[in-house]
Amino acid sequence: MRSAPLGEECWQAAIAQLTVRETSFFRHRDWLRALRDRVLLPAMREKARLDNGSIAVWSAGCASGEEAYTLAILIGDLAESLPVPGGWRFDFFGSDICAAAVAQARAARYREWSLREMPPEVRRRHLVPDADGRSWELRGPVRDRVAFVRHNLVDIDAGTWPAAPGQFDLVVCRNVLMYLHLRARTRVATGLAAAVAPGGWLVTSPAEATPALFPALARHSFDALLAFQAPTGPDRAGQRYRQHGAPTDISDDPGTPRGAAAIPLVAALAAKRVQTAAPPVDALLEAASDRELAGDHCTAVELLRQALSAQPEAPEVHFRLGSLLHRLGRGAQARRHDRLALLGLTELRDDCLLRAGLEVPVGRLRLALQQRLARALSDG
């Protein structure tokens, strides 16, 4: 599906009519069990062994969010049994082309039909029935951990691709590729593969798990699951992308020349990085991170303030300073920077990447800020 010169409202009305958004929590439980036991558990054990408690997951084509929340539940449960120093940091992200689906995912309110495969004990832990008794709302940390953005996977060359190369430990794109035209499917598959971290995983539905779509990744068969793993070691995602380029060895796709889709994505992301993090702010942010890691919070605050003198409206810097001040218990100052960060994001598209320690999409930063301010409000 491609963006057309329609008004956004017409375009979204068409998308809402044309897309198949069937999904549910814990969809295909055998498949999920294999994903948990054969992919997630070993990967998280390895992270725990290396004291690396950060895990990033992208549910691409997440419909109304059930898949992304299911992954957050599974991974949260595994994390509880695998302690790491400093605790786990979760970076869960869902995207879909359909604005109505994304709005529903953010609202996290579901009917019985969406919950039909969810174990009752999991339902009791994470969902609260609404007063009308007809729907359930997801509450608590799982909901807070997942951010959603509207994004068309086919817009790979438009500079709005939400993932940096090698950003995700797990990319799940299930029952989405099958709806795309072959040429679009090939290009999207290349972008998804590039978003996987070295040693990380990409999974589709079994029907979509064609090795020719992901030539840079190794295919493994685990019970009900076919999974693709990115090479580890020096083959960094950007290099992998350039070396392998767009897969063209699918006989009825004469379109994309080898590598043609690859370079613009990497270039677009690199260009965005330059735009949003020009020195000296870039250098000041890095120095602030170093001081923060070293436990020298006063200097970190000072460096972030200097960065704001150079770029007074930089939302990513306000966000960083707000985060640090929250941790230091300086709530009023922190909230001020949160509000300035939100203000600075107003004109930016949800899928722009900003450097805030990690590269994060604007939509995710906006949601995190809104949630943080709402929490501060409810805590009084």
Ligand SMILES: C[S@@+](CC[C@H](N)C(=O)[O-])C[C@H]1O[C@@H](n2cnc3c(N)ncnc32)[C@H](O)[C@@H]1O
């Ligand atoms: C059948 S649902 C799959 C939901 C979920 N992944 C699962 O398997 O339960 C397919 C989803 O893909 C989304 N989709 C279709 N084309 C897309 C595109 N070009 N970019 C992003 N999402 C797309 C649809 O809006 C729909 O929500």
